[in-house]
Amino acid sequence: MTAGRHVVLVGMMGSGKSTVGRLVAERLGWPFVDSDEQVEARTGRTVREIFEDEGEATYRRYESDALAAALSREEPTVVAAAGGTVLDAGNRRLMREAGTVVWLAADPAVLATRVGSGDHRPLLASAPEEVLRRLHAERRALYESVAHHVVDVGGPRPDEVAESVLGLVP
Ligand code: S3P
Numbered sequence: 001m002t003a004g005r006h007v008v009l010v011g012m013m014g015s016g017k018s019t020v021g022r023l024v025a026e027r028l029g030w031p032f033v034d035s036d037e038q039v040e041a042r043t044g045r046t047v048r049e050i051f052e053d054e055g056e057a058t059y060r061r062y063e064s065d066a067l068a069a070a071l072s073r074e075e076p077t078v079v080a081a082a083g084g085t086v087l088d089a090g091n092r093r094l095m096r097e098a099g100t101v102v103w104l105a106a107d108p109a110v111l112a113t114r115v116g117s118g119d120h121r122p123l124l125a126s127a128p129e130e131v132l133r134r135l136h137a138e139r140r141a142l143y144e145s146v147a148h149h150v151v152d153v154g155g156p157r158p159d160e161v162a163e164s165v166l167g168l169v170p
Pocket of ligand 1: 011012036083
């Protein structure tokens with residue numbers, strides 16, 4: 001494994017990891033990998049289906065496997081790590097070692113205006129803002145501990161956030 005060369009974006013659902021990640025990858029001329037897309041490609045099922053049929057714990061295992069695969073790519077890659085990846089200490093260690101970890105941070109009220117009800121966000125099926133507040137309170141310290149840098153995404157547009165992230169790439 002070639003450690004330390006990737007750009008890893010972490011943060012809550014709705015923080016713009018995929019949108020910003022694609023922009024950053026485009027600008028660097030690097031590939032972009034989204035851990036949830038990898039889970040869906042590897043299992044042939046949506047995150048929602050996995051949650052419903054096999055439960056969250058099983059999904060978290062698929063998530064860790066997909067993240068590890070993304071981080072072990074030879075080629076420098078921009079990786080969007082799904083919101084819950086920080087819950088696992090092994091994931092956090094791998095991310096820190098794999099490259100520059102950037103937390104895209106915003107208030108849950110802002111995130112709530114941005115999240116869609118897509119098939120990969122079963123946790124937001126009801127009372128999304130309340131759920132985001134609870135998850136944010138539970139995870140905030142984990143995002144802080146894993147990230148080398150924090151970028152505020154509460155105000156700026158995705159292209160402006162991407163610009164800030166690019167400024168952090170060594
Ligand atoms: C989750 C975030 C989602 C997806 C799943 C659970 C979470 O990914 O993995 O719905 O626990 O925060 P995004 O952060 O890409 O939306």
